[in-house]
Amino acid sequence: MNIRLGAVLFGLLMPALGLAAEYDLTVDRVQIDSGDFVKEGIGYNGASPGPVMRFKEGEEVKINVTNNLDETTSIHWHGLILPFDQDGVPGISFPGIKPGETFTYEFPIQQAGTFWFHSHSGFQEPDGAYGAIVIEPEGREPFRYDREYVVQLTDKHPHSGDRIMRNLKMMPDYYNREQQTVGEFFSDASKDGLMNTIQSRMAWGDMRMMQADVEDLQGFTGLINGKGPEQNWTGLFEPGERIRLRFINSSAMTYFDIRIPGLDMTVVQADGNNVQPVSVDEFRIGVAESYDVIVRPKDEQAYTIFAESMGRSGYARATLAPEQGMEAAVPQLREPARLTMADMGGMPGMDHGSMAGMDHASMEGMDHSNMEGMDHSNMKGMDHSGMKGMDHGSMAMNQGAASDPFYAKGSGLMPKAANGGKFLSYSDLKAQDPLYEEREPTREIELRLTGNMERYTWSINGVKYEDADPIRLKYGERVRFKFVNETMMTHPMHLHGMWSILDVGAGQWNPIKHTVSVNPGTTVYVETEVDAPGQWAFHCHLSYHAAAGMFRKVIIEGGPDSNQAKAEVVTEEGGEA
Amino acid sequence: MSYRLPLTLSCLLSVALLPVAVHAQDMIVDTTERKQPLTTWGIQFEEFEYRYSDDDEELAAWNADFFYGTDDFKVRWLTKGEYAIEEQAYEELENQLVGQVPISKFFDAKAGVRFDTPEGPDRTYAVLGVAGLAPQWFEIDANLYVSNEGETSAELDAEYELLLTNYWIVAATLDATVAFSEDREIGVGKGLVSTETGVRLSYDLIDRAFSPYVGVVHERKYGDTADLAETGGGSTEDWFAVIGARIAF
Numbered sequence: 001m002n003i004r005l006g007a008v009l010f011g012l013l014m015p016a017l018g019l020a021a022e023y024d025l026t027v028d029r030v031q032i033d034s035g036d037f038v039k040e041g042i043g044y045n046g047a048s049p050g051p052v053m054r055f056k057e058g059e060e061v062k063i064n065v066t067n068n069l070d071e072t073t074s075i076h077w078h079g080l081i082l083p084f085d086q087d088g089v090p091g092i093s094f095p096g097i098k099p100g101e102t103f104t105y106e107f108p109i110q111q112a113g114t115f116w117f118h119s120h121s122g123f124q125e126p127d128g129a130y131g132a133i134v135i136e137p138e139g140r141e142p143f144r145y146d147r148e149y150v151v152q153l154t155d156k157h158p159h160s161g162d163r164i165m166r167n168l169k170m171m172p173d174y175y176n177r178e179q180q181t182v183g184e185f186f187s188d189a190s191k192d193g194l195m196n197t198i199q200s201r202m203a204w205g206d207m208r209m210m211q212a213d214v215e216d217l218q219g220f221t222g223l224i225n226g227k228g229p230e231q232n233w234t235g236l237f238e239p240g241e242r243i244r245l246r247f248i249n250s251s252a253m254t255y256f257d258i259r260i261p262g263l264d265m266t267v268v269q270a271d272g273n274n275v276q277p278v279s280v281d282e283f284r285i286g287v288a289e290s291y292d293v294i295v296r297p298k299d300e301q302a303y304t305i306f307a308e309s310m311g312r313s314g315y316a317r318a319t320l321a322p323e324q325g326m327e328a329a330v331p332q333l334r335e336p337a338r339l340t341m342a343d344m345g346g347m348p349g350m351d352h353g354s355m356a357g358m359d360h361a362s363m364e365g366m367d368h369s370n371m372e373g374m375d376h377s378n379m380k381g382m383d384h385s386g387m388k389g390m391d392h393g394s395m396a397m398n399q400g401a402a403s404d405p406f407y408a409k410g411s412g413l414m415p416k417a418a419n420g421g422k423f424l425s426y427s428d429l430k431a432q433d434p435l436y437e438e439r440e441p442t443r444e445i446e447l448r449l450t451g452n453m454e455r456y457t458w459s460i461n462g463v464k465y466e467d468a469d470p471i472r473l474k475y476g477e478r479v480r481f482k483f484v485n486e487t488m489m490t491h492p493m494h495l496h497g498m499w500s501i502l503d504v505g506a507g508q509w510n511p512i513k514h515t516v517s518v519n520p521g522t523t524v525y526v527e528t529e530v531d532a533p534g535q536w537a538f539h540c541h542l543s544y545h546a547a548a549g550m551f552r553k554v555i556i557e558g559g560p561d562s563n564q565a566k567a568e569v570v571t572e573e574g575g576e577a
Numbered sequence: 578m579s580y581r582l583p584l585t586l587s588c589l590l591s592v593a594l595l596p597v598a599v600h601a602q603d604m605i606v607d608t609t610e611r612k613q614p615l616t617t618w619g620i621q622f623e624e625f626e627y628r629y630s631d632d633d634e635e636l637a638a639w640n641a642d643f644f645y646g647t648d649d650f651k652v653r654w655l656t657k658g659e660y661a662i663e664e665q666a667y668e669e670l671e672n673q674l675v676g677q678v679p680i681s682k683f684f685d686a687k688a689g690v691r692f693d694t695p696e697g698p699d700r701t702y703a704v705l706g707v708a709g710l711a712p713q714w715f716e717i718d719a720n721l722y723v724s725n726e727g728e729t730s731a732e733l734d735a736e737y738e739l740l741l742t743n744y745w746i747v748a749a750t751l752d753a754t755v756a757f758s759e760d761r762e763i764g765v766g767k768g769l770v771s772t773e774t775g776v777r778l779s780y781d782l783i784d785r786a787f788s789p790y791v792g793v794v795h796e797r798k799y800g801d802t803a804d805l806a807e808t809g810g811g812s813t814e815d816w817f818a819v820i821g822a823r824i825a826f
Binding site: 090091092093094095096122165166167169170171174177178179180181182183202205206207208219452454455457464465466534535547548549551553555 | 604605606607608609610611612613614615617618619621648679682683710712713714739740741742743744784785825
C-alpha cells in the first residue's frame, strides 16, 4: 500500500527530478603500484583508490555499483547519513552485491563535507577498495579557499588482507619490527640505570605486554592519493592562495601524524563537520577520520606533506608546489613510540605492584612548570577512575609536551609537534554550528574495549561479535556511550548511520564525528541522538580488530511509521521553506 | 547540514524515504562470515635443520606444527624427528594429533594422541598438555604421556627469544623428559630421561616466513636411560653444530 502510494507520488514528481544525479561504479581487480612494490588489489572504475565522488547537498543520488569480482562485495558510504538499507554493510544493511550483479544505491544527500567510501566485505578495503566523497554544501561555507585537494592516506601492505589476518592470528608480533632489542636494553640502562631498566623489563614481561605494541601492522608503504613517497603526489598552487586539503585516513590499521613543515594548518572540518577554526602545526588522524585544513603558502617553493605513522614504522609523503617536479626536504622519522605504564591504566586487575619497574630515574630533573597551565577544564568527560594506580611520575617521559586530556597522563602515545608547536587535540574541536540541541542523555551504555594481544582477539565487553547480542537503542532517545579502553591499543570506534557527539567538555559546542579514537588507558564519552531507524554496524575501524570481533550490530527499536515520517518531513521542511 | 529545501524537493525526499520505512520492518539477520567464528590455519617449522655431531654423526631434524581452527578450538598436528643420514634410519619420529582449547588468558590445554614410529619398537601414547606464554616471555609446552604399554612420562619444552636486533634473533630452547616408569624396550629408564638444549642464531630473511639459522645443540641422556644406551652401544651425550631455517606460512 505504502509502496504503491510512494510509486504514484514518485511518478507524479518525476519531472521535478532535476536534482537527481546518477553515478556508475565498477568494482574491479586492479594493479596497485606503491613505488616499493606492485600487487594485485581491488579498486573502483579500474583504479585504487577509486574516483572522488562529488555530490551536492540536497541532491538525490543514484549509484549503480557493478561487481566485477568473483566474490561478494559492498560499498559503505562512510559518514553519510542515509537510510540503513543503503548503508552497505552485508548482513546488516543488505545481503551484499554478488559477482556480476549491479546494485543501485539511492539516497538523499543531506549533508556536506569530506567523507569516503569503502567496501565492507572481507578485507577488500585494505586490499584497495576505497575512495573519497566530497559534498558541496548548499549554502556558503564559513571559511574561504581558492583551491582544494583530497589527500587520502592509506597503509598499503604487500600482503593481502587475508594473509595479514592469518599471520596476526598465528604470531601477533609477525609484523612488529620495532620491538625492544638487546641494544635498546643497554641504551636504556645507561640512561636510566641498570636496575631500573631490569625492573621495567620485568614489569612488562610479567604482564606479557610489549612496550613496542603500538602498530600491529608494519612494513606498509604510506600512500597519498594512491602514490607512495617516491611517486610523490603533488598538488599545485599559486603563492598566496588558500588551499583546502581534505585529509582522509583510509588506512587499514595506521594512525598518521601529519605536518607540512613551513606551513600553519587551520583545521576547519573534522569528520565532514565544520569546526571552529583552530590553527595547528601538526595533527594526528585516526583510522577512518577526516580533517579538512586550510593552508596558505606564500612563497614560490615546494612544501612536503609529511604523514608519519603513530608508531614511526612508516610514512606517507606528498608535495604542494607551484609547479610539477619541485620538491622539498623529507623529514626523518622520529624514534619509535613506546607505551608506558600509563597506557596500561585501563587494564582491570593489573598488578600495580609491578609498577616498581617504572623508570624513576628519568623523573629527576622533571620540569613541573611544564605541567602548569595545563587546561584542566578540558578534562571533563575524562574518567579519572581509570587512571587510579597510575604512576604520575611517568609524566616526566613527556616533559615539555603539552598534555592532551584524551591520552592517559604520561602516555607513550602522547603526541608532540615535531617543531615544538601546537598539536591538535580532540579538546580543540568545537562545533561551528551545532546540529543538535544539547539535552540530557536518556541513559548511559558502557562499552569496554577489550582484547588479548597474544591471542589477537578483540572484543567489546569481553565478547566477540560472533557471540554478541545486538545493542538495542530506542528511536528518539539520546544515548551516552562510555568507552573504556582496557587494551593497550588505540581503537577508532565508528558508529554507522548516526553522529557521535564527542564529549570534549564544550557542552553544546561538542563536535559531531563519525569515528572517535579511544586511546589506551582512557575513557571517552560520546552521545548519540538516535534519529535513524533500522540496524547499523558499530565497530573498531582497524580492519583486523573488527574482523577479530571488535564489532557490534545496533538495532534501533521503534521509529516513525512511514506515513508519520512523511507527514513530519513535509510539515517541518515545508514550514521552513 | 541545513534542511531548508524547496517544497518540491521536500516532497521528493519524503517520497524517497517511504520505501525505507517499509523495509525497516524486515531487517535481515547477519549470516555473513563476520558473524561466524574466524577460522585460521598455519604451518610452522620451529626447527628444520642439518645436524653434525662431535662424533661425526649426521642427522636431519625437524620440529613442526600445523594448526587449523578457531579461537575456541584448534586441531594441531605436531611432528618432530631425527633422521640418521648414513644409517638411513629414523632415530626419532614422533607425530601428535591434538585438540586445543584456551584455559586462561595465556594458556591452552591440549589432548590427543602421539605416535612414535622410529627405527625399532613403536609406541602410541595418550597426550594431555598445556601450552602458552609464561611471564617473562617464556614459551612453554608441557605434556603428560601414557603409552599403550601403560608407562607414563612427562615432557617440558621451553623457549626464549632474545632480539639482538629486530631481525637477528637468538632462540634458546630446553626440552626435558622424565619417565615415571621404565620402558626398557625403547631404552627409557625411570627418572630424568634426557635433555636437549639448543641455541640458534637466526636472521629473518623473508618476513617471518623464512629465517635461516646456525646453532649448537646438546643432547644428553641421564640415569638408567644413559645406562641402557651405553649397554646398547649408543652415546649418552652429543654435541651438534646445526644449520637450518625457521619456516612459517
